[in-house]
Amino acid sequence: MKKPETRIQKKNRAAILSAGLDVFSQFGFRGATLDQIAEAAGLSKPNLLYYFPSKEEIHQQLLTSLLSTWLDPLRKMNDSGDPIEEILGYAKRKLALSRDFPRESRLFANEILQGAPRLGDSMPALNALVDKKATVINGWAKAGRIAAIDPYHLLFLIWAQTQHYADFDVQVRAVLGRDDPFPEAATFMEHMLRRTLAP
Amino acid sequence: MKKPETRIQKKNRAAILSAGLDVFSQFGFRGATLDQIAEAAGLSKPNLLYYFPSKEEIHQQLLTSLLSTWLDPLRKMNDSGDPIEEILGYAKRKLALSRDFPRESRLFANEILQGAPRLGDSMPALNALVDKKATVINGWAKAGRIAAIDPYHLLFLIWAQTQHYADFDVQVRAVLGRDDPFPEAATFMEHMLRRTLAP
DNA sequence: TTATGTTTTGACCATCCGGTCAAAGCTACG
DNA sequence: CGTAGCTTTGACCGGATGGTCAAAACATAA
Numbered sequence: 001m002k003k004p005e006t007r008i009q010k011k012n013r014a015a016i017l018s019a020g021l022d023v024f025s026q027f028g029f030r031g032a033t034l035d036q037i038a039e040a041a042g043l044s045k046p047n048l049l050y051y052f053p054s055k056e057e058i059h060q061q062l063l064t065s066l067l068s069t070w071l072d073p074l075r076k077m078n079d080s081g082d083p084i085e086e087i088l089g090y091a092k093r094k095l096a097l098s099r100d101f102p103r104e105s106r107l108f109a110n111e112i113l114q115g116a117p118r119l120g121d122s123m124p125a126l127n128a129l130v131d132k133k134a135t136v137i138n139g140w141a142k143a144g145r146i147a148a149i150d151p152y153h154l155l156f157l158i159w160a161q162t163q164h165y166a167d168f169d170v171q172v173r174a175v176l177g178r179d180d181p182f183p184e185a186a187t188f189m190e191h192m193l194r195r196t197l198a199p
Numbered sequence: 200m201k202k203p204e205t206r207i208q209k210k211n212r213a214a215i216l217s218a219g220l221d222v223f224s225q226f227g228f229r230g231a232t233l234d235q236i237a238e239a240a241g242l243s244k245p246n247l248l249y250y251f252p253s254k255e256e257i258h259q260q261l262l263t264s265l266l267s268t269w270l271d272p273l274r275k276m277n278d279s280g281d282p283i284e285e286i287l288g289y290a291k292r293k294l295a296l297s298r299d300f301p302r303e304s305r306l307f308a309n310e311i312l313q314g315a316p317r318l319g320d321s322m323p324a325l326n327a328l329v330d331k332k333a334t335v336i337n338g339w340a341k342a343g344r345i346a347a348i349d350p351y352h353l354l355f356l357i358w359a360q361t362q363h364y365a366d367f368d369v370q371v372r373a374v375l376g377r378d379d380p381f382p383e384a385a386t387f388m389e390h391m392l393r394r395t396l397a398p
Numbered sequence: 399t400t401a402t403g404t405t406t407t408g409a410c411c412a413t414c415c416g417g418t419c420a421a422a423g424c425t426a427c428g
Numbered sequence: 429c430g431t432a433g434c435t436t437t438g439a440c441c442g443g444a445t446g447g448t449c450a451a452a453a454c455a456t457a458a
Contacts, residue, residue, distance in 0.1 A: 008405070008455090026313055031229030034446060047406055049447065106312055109366070113305055113312075114225055116369050123373055130374050147394075152375055153387040160363030161356055167308070168358070170315050174322055175329050176351055188352040195346075195394040207425090207435070233416060246436055248417065 013051050015041040020058040025106035028114060029059055060118060063111060066104050067122050073097065074133055074155075083140040084197050091158045091189055098166035099182045105166035130155065146197045154196075161189060212250050214240040219257040224305035227313060228258055259317060262310060265303050266321050272296065273332055273354075282339040283396050290357045290388055297365035298381045304365035329354065345396045353395075360388060 005013075019040035023032040034055055038045045052058045073093035077086050098105050111119055130152075137151035165172060165185055172181050204212075218239035222231040233254055237247045251257045272292035276285050297304050310318055329351075336350035364371060364384055371380050 006404075006455095012405090028227045028230050028309075030231075031227050031313075033444080035444085044407060045446085046408085046448080050405070053447095055446065109308070109312060110227075112367050112370050113227075113308060114230075116373075127374060147390070149390060150383055150387055153380075153383060155374075156363055156367075156371060156384075157360055157387070157391065159367070160359040163363070163367075164355055164359030168311050168355075171311050172355065174315075175326060175354075181352075184349055184352060185355075188349055188356070191346070191348060192356065192391070192395045195397070196391045198394070205425095205434075211435090232414080234414085243437060244416085245418080245438085249435070252417095254416065 009051070012041075012043065012047075016043070016048055016051055016058060017062060021062055021103045021107060024059055024062065025103040025110060028110040029055075029118070056118075062107060063118060064122075066108060067119075067126070069101070069104065070097070070108060071126065071129055074129060077133060077136075079136045083137075083145045084194065087137070087146070087154070087158075087197060088190060088193055091162070091193055092186060094158055094162040095165070095182065095186055095189060098162045102166040102169060105163055109163060109167045144199055147199055149196070157196075158193075161185075208250070211240070211242065211246075215242070215247055215250055215257060216261060220261055220302045220306060223258055223261065224302040224309060227309040228254075228317070229313075255317075261306060262317060263321075265307060266318075266325070268300070268303065269296065269307060270325065270328055273328060276332060276335075278335045282336075282344045283393065286336070286345070286353070286357075286396060287389060287392055290361070290392055291385060293357060293361040294364070294381065294385055294388060297361045301365040301368060304362055308362060308366045343398055346398055348395070356395075357392075360384075 016037065019037045020032075022040050023036045026032075027036075032055075034045050034048060037055075037058070038048045041048065052061075073090055076093065077090045111117075116123065134151040134155065137146075137154060140146045141148050141151065165181060173179065215236065218236045219231075221239050222235045225231075226235075231254075233244050233247060236254075236257070237244045240247065251260075272289055275292065276289045310316075315322065333350040333354065336345075336353060339345045340347050340350065364380060372378065
């Protein structure tokens with residue numbers, strides 16, 4: 001019994017979510033205001049609340065749709081491919097996410113910084129996937145196909161480095177004094193990972 | 200003509216700064232409230248404002264004292280020491296900061312995520328130090344004493360990885376399902392850096 | 399055109415927020 | 429002890445904030 005969305009609904013809901021992403025990713029949940037989001041979406045505040053019942057609902061929806069995007073690169077890591085190329089491919093896909101979806105990256109960072117209070121439900125799923133892939137990587141290490149390393153800290157390394165280019169964007173650009181650090185970042189990451197992983 | 204601080208002043212100012220660090224590092228500047236800070240410090244809100252003229256002032260003072268602590272490990276990197284050991288030493292000191300001052304790390308992360316609006320004045324100093332050390336590292340690379348790598352991205356790598364263990368603490372602990380990831384993190388980082396830097 | 403459902407808005411509300419102030423309480427020292 | 433200066437607080441203020449509501453404006457299709 002779901003009613004189909006009208007064109008106007010589709011457009012406005014999308015505008016609100018995009019505006020919410022802008023504001024939440026910069027100021028966090030508590031620091032963001034509905035007026036800010038409404039203005040960024042080009043709507044009045046009551047109109048915004050006609051499409052979403054509450055501030056929390058907007059945030060929740062953003063977080064939910066974020067998570068599947070975010071875990072996708074890890075899911076795509078092929079357990080039976082070449083270990084080093086698979087890990088490298090994963091890292092590159094993750095870096096591409098940072099380049100193409102920096103707001104989503106910052107939203108995630110903000111949520112974790114605040115102790116992930118609105119992510120509690122999804123954490124088990126994340127955990128399961130990570131454990132599964134860590135086991136695979138551990139198998140590669142045990143088989144001598146990559147260096148003997150802790151798979152969890154390897155994943156942390158990739159997460160940390162890729163998130164950094166999105167979340168600390170301001171600092172990165174200030175230090176480099178120029179735009180688009182991503183091409184070099186990819187090169188650097190490949191160098192680092194190949195050497196770290198070599199058996 | 201500075202008046203000396205009484206014991207009470209010293210104690211309360213410290214309590215306020217510590218409470219402010221707790222709250223600001225979790226919720227960011229806008230998300231933090233004076234009532235929250237006052238309660239965490241065990242004071243009433245007007246009493247808090249007797250010691251600090253405004254919310255902004257507390258935040259500013261925290262940021263300022265953070266920055267010198269934060270850059271210290273990089274400053275201590277010895278230009279004429281053994282390249283690999285110097286870089287490794289720097290990374291380890293930085294990781295120790297994440298372990299011992301996670302709230303400061305998160306405060307910094309929050310500030311950068313929001314676009315560093317209250318860090319503008321200090322950015323040039325940071326930049327100067329980073330440029331200087333990057334030149335040194337670049338010299339080591341050019342001389343073949345370490346691998347040929349981009350010094351800036353090497354610094355980003357160290358920052359990203361060390362910050363991660365403090366800022367994403369919740370996620371790290373959730374994934375590992377246990378406390379204190381730091382000993383293994385140090386081991387992993389050393390493995391990774393030695394291989395990445397080897398000429 | 400008219401009737402029906404959708405979308406937008408101005409006015410409003412209770413609560414929270416950063417901050418003020420005058421008065422009360424307390425401490426240290428002569 | 430007394431008192432001068434330091435500390436604490438309750439009451440309060442103007443503005444922001446999340447959210448409501450009824451009515452107006454608009455779109456759509458018979």
